[in-house]
Amino acid sequence: MELTLWTYEGPPHVGAMRIASSMRDLHYILHAPQGDTYADLLFTMIERRGKRPPVTYTTFQARDLGGDTAELVKRNISESVERFKPKALLVGESCTAELIQDQPGALAKGMGFDIPIVNLELPAYSKKENWGASETFYQLIRTLLKEAVNETNKISPKRWKELGRRPKVNLLGPTLLGFRCRDDVIEIQRILSEQGIDTNVISPLNSSPDDIKRLIDADLNICLYLEIAEASCEWLKRNFGMEYTTTVPIGIENTINFINEVHTKLDLPLTNKEELENKSKLPWYSKSVDSNYLTGKRVFIFGDGTHVIAAAQIAKEELGFEVVGLGTYSREMARKVRGVAKDLNLEALITNNYLEVEDAIKKTSPELVLGTQMERHSAKRLGIPCAVISTPMHVQDVPARYSPQMGWEGANVIFDDWVHPLMMGLEEHLIDMFKHDFEFVDGHQSHLGHTAVNSQENEDISKNQNIEPSINEIIWTESGKAELTKVPFFVRGKVKTNTEKYALSKGLVEINDETLYDAKAFFS
Amino acid sequence: MNKVEFYKETGPREVFCGLTSIVWLHRRMPDAFFLVVGSRTCAHLIQSAAGVMIFAEPRFGTAILEEKDLAGLADAHEELDKVVNDLIARRPEIKTLFLVGSCPSEVIKLDLATVAEKLNKRFLGRVQFLNYSGSGIETTFTQGEDGALKALIPLMESTDEEKLLIVGTIANNVEDRFKKIFKNIGINNVESFPPRQSTDLPKIGTNTKVLLTQPYLSDTVRDLQHKGCEIIYAPFPLGVEGSTKWLLAAAEAFKIPDLKVHEVIAPLANRARQAMESHKKILKGKNLFLLPESQLEISLARFLHNECEMNLIEVGTPYLNKELMEEEINLLPENTKIVEGQHVENQLDRVRNSQPDLVVCGMGLANPLEAEGIHTKWSIEMIFSPIHGIDQAADLAGLFSRPLKRNQILTTKTLATHK
Numbered sequence: 001m002e003l004t005l006w007t008y009e010g011p012p013h014v015g016a017m018r019i020a021s022s023m024r025d026l027h028y029i030l031h032a033p034q035g036d037t038y039a040d041l042l043f044t045m046i047e048r049r050g051k052r053p054p055v056t057y058t059t060f061q062a063r064d065l066g067g068d069t070a071e072l073v074k075r076n077i078s079e080s081v082e083r084f085k086p087k088a089l090l091v092g093e094s095c096t097a098e099l100i101q102d103q104p105g106a107l108a109k110g111m112g113f114d115i116p117i118v119n120l121e122l123p124a125y126s127k128k129e130n131w132g133a134s135e136t137f138y139q140l141i142r143t144l145l146k147e148a149v150n151e152t153n154k155i156s157p158k159r160w161k162e163l164g165r166r167p168k169v170n171l172l173g174p175t176l177l178g179f180r181c182r183d184d185v186i187e188i189q190r191i192l193s194e195q196g197i198d199t200n201v202i203s204p205l206n207s208s209p210d211d212i213k214r215l216i217d218a219d220l221n222i223c224l225y226l227e228i229a230e231a232s233c234e235w236l237k238r239n240f241g242m243e244y245t246t247t248v249p250i251g252i253e254n255t256i257n258f259i260n261e262v263h264t265k266l267d268l269p270l271t272n273k274e275e276l277e278n279k280s281k282l283p284w285y286s287k288s289v290d291s292n293y294l295t296g297k298r299v300f301i302f303g304d305g306t307h308v309i310a311a312a313q314i315a316k317e318e319l320g321f322e323v324v325g326l327g328t329y330s331r332e333m334a335r336k337v338r339g340v341a342k343d344l345n346l347e348a349l350i351t352n353n354y355l356e357v358e359d360a361i362k363k364t365s366p367e368l369v370l371g372t373q374m375e376r377h378s379a380k381r382l383g384i385p386c387a388v389i390s391t392p393m394h395v396q397d398v399p400a401r402y403s404p405q406m407g408w409e410g411a412n413v414i415f416d417d418w419v420h421p422l423m424m425g426l427e428e429h430l431i432d433m434f435k436h437d438f439e440f441v442d443g444h445q446s447h448l449g450h451t452a453v454n455s456q457e458n459e460d461i462s463k464n465q466n467i468e469p470s471i472n473e474i475i476w477t478e479s480g481k482a483e484l485t486k487v488p489f490f491v492r493g494k495v496k497t498n499t500e501k502y503a504l505s506k507g508l509v510e511i512n513d514e515t516l517y518d519a520k521a522f523f524s
Numbered sequence: 525m526n527k528v529e530f531y532k533e534t535g536p537r538e539v540f541c542g543l544t545s546i547v548w549l550h551r552r553m554p555d556a557f558f559l560v561v562g563s564r565t566c567a568h569l570i571q572s573a574a575g576v577m578i579f580a581e582p583r584f585g586t587a588i589l590e591e592k593d594l595a596g597l598a599d600a601h602e603e604l605d606k607v608v609n610d611l612i613a614r615r616p617e618i619k620t621l622f623l624v625g626s627c628p629s630e631v632i633k634l635d636l637a638t639v640a641e642k643l644n645k646r647f648l649g650r651v652q653f654l655n656y657s658g659s660g661i662e663t664t665f666t667q668g669e670d671g672a673l674k675a676l677i678p679l680m681e682s683t684d685e686e687k688l689l690i691v692g693t694i695a696n697n698v699e700d701r702f703k704k705i706f707k708n709i710g711i712n713n714v715e716s717f718p719p720r721q722s723t724d725l726p727k728i729g730t731n732t733k734v735l736l737t738q739p740y741l742s743d744t745v746r747d748l749q750h751k752g753c754e755i756i757y758a759p760f761p762l763g764v765e766g767s768t769k770w771l772l773a774a775a776e777a778f779k780i781p782d783l784k785v786h787e788v789i790a791p792l793a794n795r796a797r798q799a800m801e802s803h804k805k806i807l808k809g810k811n812l813f814l815l816p817e818s819q820l821e822i823s824l825a826r827f828l829h830n831e832c833e834m835n836l837i838e839v840g841t842p843y844l845n846k847e848l849m850e851e852e853i854n855l856l857p858e859n860t861k862i863v864e865g866q867h868v869e870n871q872l873d874r875v876r877n878s879q880p881d882l883v884v885c886g887m888g889l890a891n892p893l894e895a896e897g898i899h900t901k902w903s904i905e906m907i908f909s910p911i912h913g914i915d916q917a918a919d920l921a922g923l924f925s926r927p928l929k930r931n932q933i934l935t936t937k938t939l940a941t942h943k
Contacts, residue, residue: 001593001603003611005585010568033627035541035660038569040888050895052888056869059537062630062661076536083869095563096627096661099594124563125591355581486697513704517792517915521799524918 006354008329008372008392012122012132013094014039018175019136020090021053022204026140027086028055029077031069031097031104046395047176056080058097058104065100073104074111081113088144088209089113090136092120116209118143128352130227130304131332133175137204138231144212145239154241157220158267167266168198170218172244173229174205177393179307181205183404184224188249191407195259197266204228216240220265224248224406226306227330249406250310251414252282252318280408282415286319297422300325300366302349302357302375303390305333307405309340311370311389314414316344324364325349327357329372354378368422373397385421474500476511483513498523528853528860530844535867538888539817539842540573541660542668543626547574548907549672549718550583552693555619556722558584559611560658561604561634562626573904583618585611589628597634604639612651620722622672625657652679652723664842666740666819666907669693673718673744676725677751683727687713688774689753691745692738695910696720702761702913705771708788710780728753733777735770737761737912739852740819742845759851760912762820763827763921764793764800767914769851792914799918800831803925807832810881810928813874816840816866817886817903824884824906826855832921836860837878840871882928899927 013030020028021043030036037057043049058076060069081089091108105119118139122132160167171188174181182205189199200218201211215221215236221244223233233244243265249258256276263270277283285291299321301311308328315321327349328337334350341348349360358378361369369379369386373394379386388397389405404410476484480499487495495516502519503511543566546558560566567586574582587607593600604623612618621643623636636655643653656671657663663671673691688711690702699716706714715726730752736745739760749755758773759766768789775785812834814821821841828834836857844864846853853862863871868889875883875898883893883900890900901924911920 001590001600001607002588003585003607004564004567004588005582006571007564007567009564011564013565014568033541033660034537034539034664035543035569035627036565037538037886037888038540038544038572040538041886042572044889044891045887048891050891052892057536057538059535060661062659065631065661079535079869095565096631099628099631123591124565125589125594128564483697486700518795520915521795521918524799524802524922 004352006374007128008352008354008374009129010039010042010392011095011124012127012129012135013092013120013124014042015129015132015134016090016092016120016122016136017043017053017055018129018133018177019140019204020055021049022175023054023207023209025087025208025210026054026090027080027084028053028090028092029073029080029104029108030055030057030092030094031073031102032057032059032094033096034059034061036094042393043176046393047398048395049176054084054086060097060100069100070102070107073102073107077104077108077111081115086115088116088118088140090118090120090140092122093124095124098124116143128331130330133228134231134332137173137228138235140209141212141215141232142235144209145216145236148213148216149239152216152240155216155219156241157243157265160219160266166196166198167220167268168200168218169220169222169262169266170200170215171202171222171224172232173223173225173227174202175225175228176205177391178225178228179304179389179391179393179397180403180405180410181225182398183402184406184410186402187404187407187409188222188224191249191255191259192262195263195268195270195272197262197268216242218242220244220262222262226336227304227333248306248310250307250410251314252280252411253313254310255280255407255411280411282318282411285415291319291419294419294422295320297321297368298324298364298366299368299370300361300364300375301389302327302329302360302369302371304328305330305337307390308333308337310405312340312344314411315370315418318411319415319418321368324366325360327351327360358382368418370418387418387421473509474503474511475509477513479513480511480516483516495520527858528856528862531861531863533863533865533867533870535865536869537842537866538815538868538886539866540665540886541569541627542658542663542665542671543570543624543660544573544665545658545668545672546570546584546624548693549669552718552720553620553722554583554720555617556583556622557611557615557618557620558622558624559608560584560586560624560626561629561636562586562589562624563628564588566626566628581615583615589632594632597632600632600634601639604634605643608643608653612647618651620652620654622675623653623655624668624672625655625659627659627661630657630659630661654679664819665817666738667842669738670741670743673741674747676718676722677728677744677747680725680751681727682729682751684729684731685713685727686731686778687715687726687733688778689715689717689726689728689732689734689748691717691734691736691748692741693718694737694912698910698912698916701915705788705792705913706774709771709775709785711774711778730754733774735774735777736848738820739823739845739848742848745848757848757851759826759855760820760823762823762911763831763917764796764914765830765855766823766827766852767912767917768793769855789914796914796917800921803918803921804832806925806928807834807921809833809835811835811837811878812924813837813878813880813883814839815871815875815883815885815889815903816842816863817884818906819843820903820906821884822849822852822856822862825860826852827917827920828924829857829860830855831917832924834882834924837880838863838871838874840864840866842866882924884924899931901927 091105223229223244236242245261247258247261249255326341329352338348354374370389376386403413499519640653640655654675656675658668732753734753735756756777758770761767761770825839838861890902
C-alpha cells in the first residue's frame, strides 16, 4: 500500500482510453463501476474535445455482484456494437472489475461478431497510464496485423527505390493527452515532406483500424514517443523487419540527428545539410548578446522520459544552462533517464511522489525548473521560475496557437517558453541599476514569481486594506465589515466600491450586512 | 403527490461516485483528513475533480492497493496501519481521520470498521478514526456526504435541549445568513451538521428538530431519527419559494406563526425577486433537460420552472427517495417526467430528439453536447457555488442564464463575421 496525495499518471485503463479516444471507428468496452466515467472529462475538459470518448462503461453495482455481471457485460457489448458500429473493439476492465474476474474479453470473443476484438489485460494494481497506452496500442496492432505476418515479405527501408516511388514512413505514438502531440505531428510531417519523404500513417492520433492495417505499406517507422510506441515498433520490427528511428526530434541537435537517422535508414542522400542549421531561430537567439545572462543558469528537470531526456540536452548544449537535477516519474523510462543523468554527473530522481520532487528542487535551489504542471505549482510556492515540458496534461498545455515541441518550430517554442519566465538580460541590469529609486516597487520585478512568504504577506496586507472604508462619509458597521471579509479577496475591492456607491445613492450613512446584500441584489 | 410521471432506467451511467464528495467535505472540516483506501483510479478521480495541485499538501489522499495487498487481507490491514502511522506523524494537526472505502476495498471486503476501531484505541484522545464507503458500486456523487455524516452520528452526545439542527454541507457565509434569519424569526438555538470543526459536533436528542439543506442524506436522516430527532419535511432552500417554505416549516416546528416569518423575509424576498428579473427574462419559456448527477435535479427543476418559468422536458435523478422528495415533487407542474437512474446513450438520444434550450449535465458530456449545438450548464458548479437561501436565488438563476446569454453574444458576433 502506498500513500498517494497526487499521482503523475492515471491507471492503465486511462492509457487505453487515450488510444481509443485518439482513434476513429474504434470502441472500448470497459467493465467498470459508476464513477470511472470521470476519465471522460480528461478528454472533454482538458483537451476541450467536442466528442465523447468512445467508451462504454458497464456500470456494475454492488447488487449486481451476487448475480450475473457477465450478462451485464454481454448486454453492453451488444448494444455498443449495434449503436456505434466500430471496425474493431477493445474490451477490458478497470481496477475493480479486475478483481471480480468476469473476463469480458473472452466473453466478447464468444459472441460471434465479425470485427476484430482486442482483449486488454492491464494489471491495475501494478501498472500505470503510459504502460496501459503502450500495451493497448501494441495489442491493437498485433491483433489487426497478425494475419499479415506470414503473407508479407520482410520490409526493407530501402524498398522504395525498387518500388519506384518516394519513401514512405509511419509516425507512431502521438495520442490525446500527450504533450503537444497535435502540433508535433504537423511539424514532423512538414520536415519530412521537405526532404521528399511521404507520411503513410500517423497513429494512433486520428487514425482508424484500417489505417493500422496499412502500416506495413511504409518503409520505416518513426517512433515519436517512446513511452507509447516503442513496444509496437519493436513488434513490427520483429515480425515484418520494419526498421524504426530512435532519435526523438526535440531540440536542434536532435532534429538534425533525426533527419540524418531517417536518411541513413532509408538510404536517401541528405542534400540540404547546411540549410538545416538555419531552420530555427533558437541557435541565433541563444547566441545573441542578450542571452549571455543565460550562461550557467541552474536548471532542475523533471517529467516523463522522452521530454526530460531531450530537455537535458537542450538545456546543456543549446542554451548553456547547468543541469543540477534530473528525474522522471516513468518507471519504464528510468533506465534511459539514469543514463543521461550519469553523463551529467547527477543521480536521477525516479519517483511518483511530487513531495520528493519538491524537496529535491529545494535542495538544489535552481534558477529555473522545467517540469510538469505539479512542478509549476511547487516552483511557484518556492518563488522559482518554471516552464512546463511534460504531461500530465492541464488545460493550459493545449494552447489555441500552434506550439509544437518537436522540429524547428518546436525549438522556437522551447526557447520562448523556457526563457520568458526568467528575467531578461537587459532587464536584469536595469533593475539592478534602479532598484534604490523610490518609484521602484517589488511588483515590478519582472516575471519572477514571488516567494510563498511574500505573497502571503501581500495577501494579508490587501486583506486589511480591503476592509477599511474608502469613502470617509460612510461607516461600515461590524456586521458589514464581517460580511465583507467573507467575500473572496480577489473581488472584495469591487464589492466594497459597489456597496459604497449604492449606499451613497440611497443616502445611507451606515453599511451593515443587509446593505451589502441589498447592493448585491441591486447590481446583479 | 401530484400527477408526476416516474420512470426507471438502468444501463451505462455517466455519474461520479461518492468519493467525489471529499472535495467539499474536507473544506468544511479543516481539521479532518480523508484517506481513501482504494486504487490509482480513485486517486486519479479525486485529483481530476478537485484540482489538487493548488494545495501544498491536500487533506485527502489515497492508500493505493498494490498486488501484494490483494494476496492476503491480513497484510493489507498491516499495510494500512503503516500508512496511517506515517500520515499521523506527518500531519499532527489532524483531529479526525476518515477511512473511506472504495470499489476495490469493498470487493475484497477490507474491513475498515475493524481497522478504525483498532486505531481508535491506539490513538485515543489524539485522533478519532471513522469509516464509510464512497464506492461507486454503492454510492453516487453527493451520496458520499451521506456516508460521512452517518459515520459521525455515533459520536454525537445527547441533550434534551430544544434546538434546530440544519443538516448538510453549505457554504459558510450561507450558513451565517441562515442563522441570522432564524434568529430574526425567533429560533435562537441553531446548529449545523457537519460542523466547521470535526470535533465540535452538535449534541442531539428528542428535542432536536432536523432541517435538511441537501436532498441526498437518506441514511443520515434515518440514523438521526433513531437517535430521537424529529425530522422537519420541507422543500429544499433553493430559490425564494423553496427557501420560504423551508423557513416556514422550521417556524411551524417551533410553533412560530407564519406571519412572523413573512415579516422577516418579505424584504429579502422582494429584493431577490427583483435581482432575478434579468435572469428570468433570458430563461422564461426555454426548455430544460436535466441529466442525473448531483441529486439536486428535482429541486432545481422546481426552482427553474416555478420561479424562472422554464419548461421541463425531463428531470433525471441518480436515485429517488420519495419520502425526502415528496414536498418538492408536490410543487412540480403536472406531468413532469422524472427519470430515476440512467442509460446514458438512450437519454442522450432523448436530449437530441427533444431539442432543449439548455441541458444540465456532467463535465464529461458538456463540451460534446455544445459541439452538437446544444447549450449546457455543468452540474458540478451547483455543488461548489453558494446557491442556498433567498439571498442566493439570483446567483442560482444566473448560473443557468449565463450560458444562454453567452451564446447569444457569441452567435451574433459569429454571424456578423460570416456575412
